[in-house]
Amino acid sequence: MKMTGAQAVVNSLQKEGVEVIFGYPGGGVLPLYDALYDSPLRHVLTRHEQGAAHAADGYARATGKVGVVIATSGPGATNLITGIATANMDSVPMVCITGQVGLSIIGKDSFQEADITGITTPITKHNYLVKNPKDLPRILREAFHIAQTGRPGPVVIDIPKDVFTATIDYDYPEEIVLRGYKPLYEGKKKEIDEVAKALQKAKKPLLFVGGGVISSEATDLVRTIVDQYKIPLISSFMGLGAIEAKDPCNLGMVGMHGTVAANMAVMDCDLLVGLGVRFDDRVTGLLAKFAPKAQIVHFDIDPAEVNKNVSTQYRVIGHLRWSLQSLLESLEHKIDTKVQADWTLWLQQVQKWHQENPLTFKNSEKVIKPQYVLQELDRQTKSNAIVVTDVGQHQMWTAQYYGFHRPRTLISSGGLGTMGFGLPAAIGVQMACPQENVLLVTGDGSLLMNCQEIATIVEHQLPIKVAIVNNHALGMVRQWQRMFFQQRYSHSTFHNGGTDYVRLAEAFGAKGLRATTPEEVPQVIAKALEIEGPVFIDFQVCSEENVLPMVPAGASLDQMIEGVVD
Amino acid sequence: MRHTLAVLVENRPGVLVHVSGLIARRAFNIESISAGHTEEPDMTRITIVVDGDERNIEQVVTQLSKLIDVIKIIDLTEEASIERELALIKVKATPETRSDIVDIVEIFRAKIVDINRETMVIELTGEERKIDALCQVLQDHGIVELVRTGKIALSRNPGAAKNKE
Numbered sequence: 001m002k003m004t005g006a007q008a009v010v011n012s013l014q015k016e017g018v019e020v021i022f023g024y025p026g027g028g029v030l031p032l033y034d035a036l037y038d039s040p041l042r043h044v045l046t047r048h049e050q051g052a053a054h055a056a057d058g059y060a061r062a063t064g065k066v067g068v069v070i071a072t073s074g075p076g077a078t079n080l081i082t083g084i085a086t087a088n089m090d091s092v093p094m095v096c097i098t099g100q101v102g103l104s105i106i107g108k109d110s111f112q113e114a115d116i117t118g119i120t121t122p123i124t125k126h127n128y129l130v131k132n133p134k135d136l137p138r139i140l141r142e143a144f145h146i147a148q149t150g151r152p153g154p155v156v157i158d159i160p161k162d163v164f165t166a167t168i169d170y171d172y173p174e175e176i177v178l179r180g181y182k183p184l185y186e187g188k189k190k191e192i193d194e195v196a197k198a199l200q201k202a203k204k205p206l207l208f209v210g211g212g213v214i215s216s217e218a219t220d221l222v223r224t225i226v227d228q229y230k231i232p233l234i235s236s237f238m239g240l241g242a243i244e245a246k247d248p249c250n251l252g253m254v255g256m257h258g259t260v261a262a263n264m265a266v267m268d269c270d271l272l273v274g275l276g277v278r279f280d281d282r283v284t285g286l287l288a289k290f291a292p293k294a295q296i297v298h299f300d301i302d303p304a305e306v307n308k309n310v311s312t313q314y315r316v317i318g319h320l321r322w323s324l325q326s327l328l329e330s331l332e333h334k335i336d337t338k339v340q341a342d343w344t345l346w347l348q349q350v351q352k353w354h355q356e357n358p359l360t361f362k363n364s365e366k367v368i369k370p371q372y373v374l375q376e377l378d379r380q381t382k383s384n385a386i387v388v389t390d391v392g393q394h395q396m397w398t399a400q401y402y403g404f405h406r407p408r409t410l411i412s413s414g415g416l417g418t419m420g421f422g423l424p425a426a427i428g429v430q431m432a433c434p435q436e437n438v439l440l441v442t443g444d445g446s447l448l449m450n451c452q453e454i455a456t457i458v459e460h461q462l463p464i465k466v467a468i469v470n471n472h473a474l475g476m477v478r479q480w481q482r483m484f485f486q487q488r489y490s491h492s493t494f495h496n497g498g499t500d501y502v503r504l505a506e507a508f509g510a511k512g513l514r515a516t517t518p519e520e521v522p523q524v525i526a527k528a529l530e531i532e533g534p535v536f537i538d539f540q541v542c543s544e545e546n547v548l549p550m551v552p553a554g555a556s557l558d559q560m561i562e563g564v565v566d
Numbered sequence: 567m568r569h570t571l572a573v574l575v576e577n578r579p580g581v582l583v584h585v586s587g588l589i590a591r592r593a594f595n596i597e598s599i600s601a602g603h604t605e606e607p608d609m610t611r612i613t614i615v616v617d618g619d620e621r622n623i624e625q626v627v628t629q630l631s632k633l634i635d636v637i638k639i640i641d642l643t644e645e646a647s648i649e650r651e652l653a654l655i656k657v658k659a660t661p662e663t664r665s666d667i668v669d670i671v672e673i674f675r676a677k678i679v680d681i682n683r684e685t686m687v688i689e690l691t692g693e694e695r696k697i698d699a700l701c702q703v704l705q706d707h708g709i710v711e712l713v714r715t716g717k718i719a720l721s722r723n724p725g726a727a728k729n730k731e
Contacts, residue, residue: 121584122591126634146634180576180637304628307621 001171005133006035006164009097012140013041015172018068020044020059020431022052024079026072027112028099031164033070044431044460047452049076051424053083054450057092058428061411062386064217066093066147067428073099074112077158078119082418084154085123089415090238091215093152095143096120100160103131116158125153133166138173145176150183151302152215183301187318189326195273195297195314196330202271202295203342205231208254211238211414212276212300213320214407219243221324222275228328229335230343232350234262236277238414241404245383249347251354255283256551257396260357263549263557265350266291273297276320279309280415281553289556299323359400367542368518370394370469374401377439377467380525385439385465386411386429390422390446393475396547398441420449423466427453430462437465437529444470444494444501454508457534465528466536468501471543479546483564493543505536514538568597569623569643570719572727573612576635577603584633585612594618594626598651600716609637609728613718640730646722652689652715653697654679658708659686667707674700685710 003011009032013021020042025033036043046052049071056067067087071077077098087094101110117129126146128139136159143155199205213222219242226233226249233243234254243250254262266272272294277283284290290310297314298306306315316323361371374397377385383403389395389412404410411429413421426440447468457464469475477492502512511531515524521539528535549560575581582601589596597615604611616626627639642649659667659681671678671688674696680687690700697714721727 117580118583121580121587125632178634181634302632304625304632306628307624311621 001169002167003170004031004035004164005136005159005166005168006031008136008168008170009140009159009164010035010039010041011170012137012172013068014039016066016140016144018066021068021070022046022055022059022428023070024049024052024072024076026076026099028073028076028101028161029070029097029164031161032097032099032159044427044456046424046427046456048450049079050083050420051427051450051453051456053080053094053096054086054418054421054424055428055431056094057083057087058388058411058425059432060087060092060094060428061090061425062408062429062432064093064215064408066095066144068095068097070097071099072112073101073116073161074114076112077116078114081119081123082420084120084156086413086416086418086421087154088123088125090211090413091152092154093148094154095147096154096156098156098158099164100129100158102162103160104162106160116156120156123154124156125151127156127158129158130160130163133163133168136163136168137170141173142176142178146178146181150181184303184317185319186322187316191314191316192323192326192330195316195327196334198271198295198297198314199273199331200334200339204269204346205271205273205343206265206269206294207231207233208236208272208274208277209233209239209242210236210275210277213239213242216276216301216320217407218276218320218324219407221321221328224328225324225331229331229340230347232265232347234258234265236280236283236414237399237412239277240399241407241409244405245403246405248351251350252359253399255285255557256553257400257547257549258551259354259359260549260560260562261350261354263551263560264353267293267556267558269294271295271297273299275299275324278305281309284310284557285551285559286554286556361545363518364542365518368515368521368539370397370471370539370541370545371401372518373467373469373521373539373541374398374441376521376525377441378402380522380529381437381439385409385437386433388412388422388426388429388438388440390442391417391419392443392446393471393479393545393547394441394443394446394469396476397469400547419446422446423450424453424456426464426466427456427460427462430464431460438463440464440466442466442468443475444468444472444499445474447501448499451504454505454510454534454536458509461533463532464534466534468536468538469541470501470538471541471545473543475543475545476547478543482546483550483561484552501536501538510534510536512536512538514540516540567619567643568615568617569641570647570649570717571614571616571627572640572642572719573614573630574604574637574639574728575610575612575633576637577608577610578635581610581635582612584635585614585630588629588633589614589616589626592625592629594622598716600718602718606728613716615717638728638730640721640727642719642721647719648722649693649717649719650691651694651697651717652691653701654713655688655690655701655704655709656685656711657688657704658684658710660684663707667704670700670703676700
């Protein structure tokens with residue numbers, strides 16, 4: 001069938017089952033936007049391309065489907081960069097279509113020209129510059145395949161303006177031929193059996209659940225292992241929600257702001273089984289003293305993750321659905337009652353640690369404690385909202401005090417730590433899950449980084465509830481300055497202090513509420529949940545609070561700071 | 567330890583930048599890199615010499631394997647293989663020193679590829695050490711300019727790298 005390049009792109013998106021696109025038009029992509037005008041695809045116009053990228057990312061994290069974003073050439077495309085890097089660090093499937101100047105003027109420093117394939121090479125799984133219009137269907141097919149298979153990630157397709165307008169014979173390919181790309185789904189049975197043997201010998205095994213468990217939809221298999229063998233488990237930030245927070249085997253988050261029990265369990269276990277984790281420095285602390293008594297097992301689909309940070313004794317490469325299923329089969333014949341008895345003792349020991357060292361904070365009747373806000377949000381939403389966060393103290397308090405019980409209910413920028421992620425990501429999440437309660441927990445610093453997207457929320461009347469943990473400061477920066485820079489608060493407080501978030505929300509047409517005392521907190525939350533449309537709540541919290549416990553950067557996990565004395 | 571890797575990639579523009587960029591940003595040290603096309607027109611072979619311990623090399627290989635355009639990577643370090651570099655050396659040569667230099671060139675089985683009143687250009691193919699040795703000897707006469715390629719390597723095994731399991 002004859003059609004233009006732009007029509008070919010739209011057609012291919014439909015063939016891939018895309019329903020929603022996030023984007024922002026401009027000169028370089030005008031032919032594509034013209035083709036979208038006649039298509040049934042839903043397009044969400046954000047107020048900034050970065051917002052579009054995070055929205056597509058949020059959509060992808062909430063659904064597991066590929067998020068799609070469109071931007072124009074040059075500045076439009078460079079505005080996507082933070083969003084692409086964020087998705088890349090957290091292995092989020094995304095396809096980014098960028099416009100490019102015409103083929104004949106590429107490389108001439110033409111108006112709105114930027115070398116996007118060059119710029120995005122280090123932060124994408126793959127990228128394309130389409131030079132021949134007839135390659136478009138093949139490249140779109142490949143891009144979606146690459147984005148969502150193996151270890152997911154973002155793919156950029158840079159399309160020159162005249163490629164959009166050229167006429168081609170359209171035929172969407174069934175087959176994909178990529179000699180260099182063959183992710184391994186079913187690994188080696190031998191590797192599984194070795195892990196099963198190591199487990200049999202272990203007296204203090206510990207499961208370490210990461211984001212890979214969620215993105216590979218393998219939570220039910222981890223659940224079965226935990227139910228059957230009662231092995232204690234810890235979670236990375238990205239793994240929260242994979243297993244119910246209140247499961248008796250779950251010790252919660254590990255690492256810099258992890259629970260005492262989780263960190264102590266790492267220090268004491270004799271076999272640490274990492275499932276879809278990448279042993280980030282925020283998790284391990286001082287590498288030389290990470291899990292000092294343990295042999296380490298690493299399950300991952302990406303062979304490059306093995307031995308990248310932590311030296312492993314056992315590896316299993318493959319899709320977690322295959323490898324965990326195989327592990328269950330292998331364990332069936334190997335684990336006897338004596339082994340189970342050892343594990344029970346170990347479980348009792350870590351549970352005792354967990355009971356003796358709960359996450360706590362000193363509540364107040366005078367000032368609003370941020371942790372209290374999170375507890376109250378958790379209570380009133382019955383731990384059942386999809387919670388999006390920005391980055392900073394509020395993010396860690398959310399991880400600590402909100403109970404995550406389902407996968408894909410914590411949507412947050414883990415690896416890159418992108419402030420400004422939350423508000424636009426919440427748009428994508430609410431678009432993907434219109435029936436769910438979407439709660440955004442953000443800080444005053446993070447919110448201001450992409451606050452223009454309030455306009456997008458209002459335009460679509462997305463019923464997102466936004467909790468602004470407003471401490472008039474860049475809280476996490478301030479906390480580090482307090483602990484490690486002799487309280488020299490260099491440029492970490494908003495001295496103007498005058499941003500009125502209620503009026504900011506109202507200026508965009510959203511509802512704004514405020515709580516200044518602890519007793520107002522439950523009422524304001526209840527009111528916000530009753531209102532149908534978007535609501536922004538300004539919680540004027542105590543600015544002195546620290547996220548605790550804390551393992552200082554580069555310290556070992558048993559060097560936890562549990563209180564601060566000034 | 568230095569490792570010689572044969573990296574087979576799709577013959578596409580920018581692929582050398584992808585490969586070298588990945589190695590650089592992951593903080594691995596490239597000793598030499600050379601690229602050229604192969605018996606298959608759509609395949610380029612890049613020979614990379616990297617220095618590092620076993621874990622480092624494992625990471626170089628697994629990280630490079632993640633690139634979609636990388637078809638296969640073979641570590642030739644442990645295999646019996648032919649390794650070559652090419653050098654062109656411009657050396658000062660007066661009528662008095664010329665015959666000396668010709669002797670040296672013959673001993674090394676090198677070739678004189680250009681000559682004028684003041685200089686000569688010598689071409690030598692061989693293993694790195696042989697080229698180093700010639701350069702050292704020629705230094706006495708004064709090297710004006712010197713250019714060396716990166717290393718290329720081919721396994722002595724009868725099969726092709728592309729078919730290796």
